[in-house]
Amino acid sequence: MPKVTEEHRVARRAQIVAAARSCVIDQGFHKTTMADVIAASELSAGAVYGYFKSKEEIVAAIAEEALSSVDELFENAMVGDEPLSPTLVLERVLKHIVSIADRPGGDVTKIALQAWAESLRNPAVKAIAEGKYRMLRGRFVEVARRAQADGTIPADADPEVVAQVLFGFVPGFILQRLLLGDVTAESYTAGLRAILR
Amino acid sequence: MPKVTEEHRVARRAQIVAAARSCVIDQGFHKTTMADVIAASELSAGAVYGYFKSKEEIVAAIAEEALSSVDELFENAMVGDEPLSPTLVLERVLKHIVSIADRPGGDVTKIALQAWAESLRNPAVKAIAEGKYRMLRGRFVEVARRAQADGTIPADADPEVVAQVLFGFVPGFILQRLLLGDVTAESYTAGLRAILR
Incomplete structure (x- = not known):
């Protein structure tokens, strides 16, 4: 496994939050699903869940x-x-x-x-x-x-x-x-x- | 069929909107379903759908x-x-x-x-x-x-x-x-x- 730097983690997290934010601006908190966020982030499901365990955690982050x-x-x-x-x-x-x-x-x-x-x-x-x-x-x-x-x-x-x-x-x-x-x-x-x- | 007066219709409609409003105050627009509104109104599903064809119509009425x-x-x-x-x-x-x-x-x-x-x-x-x-x-x-x-x-x-x-x-x-x-x-x-x- 390659060593994941803190800088890399911060950047990935920001990428997910930015993707989620654009979903929420388009569709609102309630209609946005984890699948929408994963698709918009262009990361794998596993990668996204590594940062946010649930939609609620993403909503709080946004x-x-x-x-x-x-x-x-x-x-x-x-x-x-x-x-x-x-x-x-x-x-x-x-x-x-x-x-x-x-x-x-x-x-x-x-x-x-x-x-x-x-x-x-x-x-x-x-x-x-x-x-x-x-x-x-x-x-x-x-x-x-x-x-x-x-x-x-x-x-x-x-x-x-x-x-x-x-x-x-x-x-x-x-x-x-x-x-x-x-x-x-x-x-x-x-x-x-x-x-x- | 008994004749339904306009007064009766207005009262029934108000009853449904009041029920829907209490659902929305508790749960928000998005989590409220037609089933919730029907249950809260204490009317039959048929009666409620006679006034509002969809949740969107009820949301607009509220x-x-x-x-x-x-x-x-x-x-x-x-x-x-x-x-x-x-x-x-x-x-x-x-x-x-x-x-x-x-x-x-x-x-x-x-x-x-x-x-x-x-x-x-x-x-x-x-x-x-x-x-x-x-x-x-x-x-x-x-x-x-x-x-x-x-x-x-x-x-x-x-x-x-x-x-x-x-x-x-x-x-x-x-x-x-x-x-x-x-x-x-x-x-x-x-x-x-x-x-x-």
Whole structure:
């Protein structure tokens, strides 16, 4: 037996998850079978089962990977020392979501909608989504505090509840972009500028 | 054969949709079968098929019924001649969503999450969701115009893009309520008061 390097394992695993993701974007979590994933991965059944014992494990891996895009959202959103309004942070976050959605391999925001529905019944997916969204909402608590320090929003507001509504813009944007198809990061930012302090 | 009145037909159809809805809230659209719906409805298979020829027809009926709650959201939200801020309208809408979710028969907002995912692949569900959401967003255009007339938001803003972000609060609230479980109409309204003009 040839020695399988860790690098090789990581690459194979990513190949399977990418294949599964494209199946899920086309057909949804429920209609996707292990046979579909094996065919799309162009690996043998034995190879795929060596990484994922069941469809449930693959579903969890796809949800984890799709939601890990969330980690990127704030990477560049809060740089700089100038007064940083919630509007400016949200503008950066929305633009980044659109750039992630446009990446090759399919629109990952479609996986988000499926993960939301799936999390109602699948505790593993719910745990992943909950963890990612709490982390993301926590970054909006920082945004709220900074906006309070800058005087953009009232000092006596609870930054935790401010974070709820700032975070809440993101699913509303994703949903309208997919279902109604007529919102852009630019239109949404213009709307935000009109209504936010 | 006894004459079947229209009233009887409407009641039977509602009985089937209610049974199907409880199956879908428990198991999701995909795992629910016609056999599940028939068992839950306590009617004969023949009776159920007399109203719905396929699971797809029942899924469309559930989505239609669940989203028709949307029609109620604005019934009392815009009454009164006093200056009506977007915050006040949203507070009324969010409270009404919670009251709908608490009705007997299961939390209908769970159906919303499933309809969002389903609409990515099911054109009938997408058409229903799109129609309802465009109607709802249209009501937020009225809110935006009224807030502009009252001077709450700038007169030169485009009410259509303002409506995008006001409508966008609603899915963000529903999602956090189901996934994170720690938002309430009251906390969200407090957050809105802090960030909106």
